[in-house]
Amino acid sequence: MLAYGALASWAARRRESLTACSALYSPFRRLSRKRYRLRPRSPLANASASSVPGVSILRPLKGLDTNLYENLESTFTQEYPNYELLLSVADERDQALPVARELMTKYPHVNCRIVIGEEVVGVNPKVNNLVRSYREAAHDILWVIDSNVTVHPGTLARSVDALVGPPSTTPPKRRIALVHHVPFALVTEPRIGSRIEEAFLNTNHAKMYIAINTAAVDSCVMGKSNLYRRSDLERVNGSLKPIPSSNSMAQPGPCGLPAFGRFLAEDNMIAGALWHELGDRHDLACDVARNVVGNMSLSDYVLRRARWIRVRKHMVLVATLLEPFTESVVLSIICATSLGYLFAVPYWISICVHFALWVYVDLDVYASLAGHPLPSNVRWQFMSAWAARELLALPIFLFAMFGSEVEWRGRKYRVLRNGEVARAEPSGSWFQRFRVPKDYEPVDTGL
Structure with missing residues (x-):
């Protein structure tokens, strides 16, 4: 008993x-479950073009990303009546150009154009590639979406809904300045690194990403797919210092997208600037950014994870x-x-x-x-x-x-204390550096 x-x-x-x-x-x-099990159709999808905000979709291209045709096509088929599509390439010989031109021929009704040539404003090649498109965009609302991402046709309409918000007589305490999407990995190559990346993005990363953004204690954004206003970005510079309480004021010095070319994680820095400098907040939309994972080895996966940990270490050490x-x-x-x-x-x-x-x-x-x-x-x-x-x-x-x-896109960088990066000088291993002869003066032995 x-x-x-x-x-x-x-x-x-x-x-x-x-x-x-x-x-x-x-x-x-x-x-x-609450956010992603139900994705209602937005009323903006069937509205007239004159009654909805215009959107400029910016897609930076470099080479033949995995599933590139389908990725780009997903933005040609958005169910939204008023948008333009700008495809940016740094080099006129880029292999992505034939794919882009083929899609432009297939969808002649879509307002799309190709912007060739980068403008070097910093060490970040993605920002350098986007600067010209950023300046030529016709609309204030920008949707920056990576070339290895595919999205549902209703994504843009639902995202604009989240950014603009429902009509209300009482303005919210903190307006929405950025809408982003949780990445969801799709694997086309059965390599071990690709599989591990898929498991990471679709479970642990997604779980923590949703939890942190729901708690909304601070900015936490991954730049696979982001919507924000150019007029907001033109007021911030990445200093993360609050702007004095005037709605029309901007930070001193260079602002806008070029100001973020000095950061490797420009996506999170832009989000952090909108959060801290303007005092606005973000919203996580109910759609996902389907990130097509290419041919990734185990070492590729390890170095990729290590890269972003090192960047975060210099930006948010305690976290x-x-x-x-x-x-x-x-x-x-x-x-x-x-x-x-x-x-x-x-x-x-x-x-x-x-x-x-x-x-x-x-x-x-x-x-x-x-x-x-x-x-x-x-x-x-x-x-x-x-x-x-x-x-x-x-x-x-x-x-x-x-x-x-x-290392990012074949180039080595050194992460600085404030989250900025600088090109790393090539150097050998510690053993090679140890063997480098010193600049000693020769001694005359008299022999």
Whole structure:
């Protein structure tokens, strides 16, 4: 009887701990389901062109990105009555140009033109490529969307809805200055790095991205697909210092897109500037930016993750240092130790329950973003990549924290303390630098 009572007591304590764990993970499921399970058609899709705000879509192109034709075509087929499409290339010999011209022939009714030639305003090649299109855009609302992203035909209309907001006699305390979309990865190449990137973007990244932007404590934006007003961007410069309380005032010195050419993560800096300098906020739209992942090796994946950790380290150090405590492996150790100490729950039970709940939430987030559960034909491949992602998270973080050089599009940069970047000078390994002869004066030995 005593044994039974002890067993019942232990079972009750375990149920309490599991209930607490479930309560910890359930908000992620609710957030993703509420926002992404239902995507209503916007009334702007059927409105007349004169009754809706005009939008200039800016797409920077460089080379033949995976699925480039379908990616670009998704902006030619937007269900929105008043937009123009500007396709930017830095070089007139770029391989993306024939694809762009073919689509212009296929959709002659779309107001589209190609802007050739970059304007170097900083070290960021994407900004350099976009500056001319930015200046030539006919409309105030800009939709900057990467060339490896495909979107639903109703995305623009719903995004403008979110940016402009419903008519109201009482203006909101903080207006919406930027609308962005959570990336959702699509894999076309079955390489291990591509699979791990897919698992990362569609589970852990999406989960944290939605949670942080729902809490709206600070700006957190990824620049795959962003809408904002050029008139707002012309008032900020990336200093993140609030503008004095006048609606028409701007920061001193250069402002607008060219001012952000000195940053590698120009997307997050633009979002941060609109947030901190103007005092406005962002909105996460109910559509996803379908990011087509190309041919990525394991080393490509590791270096990509390390690159952005190093950038974040120099921009938001405290938040970056806390990142390991949002990962499943570190949390499982903390959770198992705590439950073992407080409730005498065996470690193996805590860890098994923790990962079961973690996988359940991640797959539920995936289903909400994709619009369907994980397909059975890729289930084991996806789960293997998911496990590899979770196990690699801490080693990659530690590797990234000890270094400030990053490589992007074949060029090396050094991340500076304020989030800016500078071109890194080529250098050899530490052993080669050690072997470089010093400038000693020769000694006459008299021999």
